Amino acid sequence: MASVARASTSMQARPFQMAMAMKPVTGFSQGRSSLSFRFRPSPARLTFSCPQAKPETVEKVCEIVRKQLSLDDSEQVTAGTKFSELGADSLDTVEIVMGLEEEFGINMAEEKAQAIATIGQAADAIEDLVNDKAN
Incomplete structure (x- = not known):
């Protein structure tokens, strides 16, 4: 339960891209697949400008x-x-x-x-x- 709360907090703090991959699961006669999700941080899109003009x-x-x-x-x-x-x-x-x-x-x-x-x-x-x- 604590890991779920931490994950949702970190998702709010930084934007993530979700990648979905289908992995076949062996050992099942019905040929089911399992889904796995990976979160990758997206590059920061912040711009900073330090005024140098007089x-x-x-x-x-x-x-x-x-x-x-x-x-x-x-x-x-x-x-x-x-x-x-x-x-x-x-x-x-x-x-x-x-x-x-x-x-x-x-x-x-x-x-x-x-x-x-x-x-x-x-x-x-x-x-x-x-x-x-x-x-």
């Missing part, structure tokens, strides 16, 4: 996003805010990236622009491009 860059990106999306000053926009949370669709995101390119004097690759989902990611990408441009 606070000034993050604030400037926030201002541009507010302007592009016509947001009030009462709307809280931080580095962790997702564009989708602010009601931005894909066209809005493209316009935001174009505004950022114009403001910072950079050109962002399309693949890199499509990967940006938050204010902080945009600020980090800008810092990287500005640093690359300076070198």
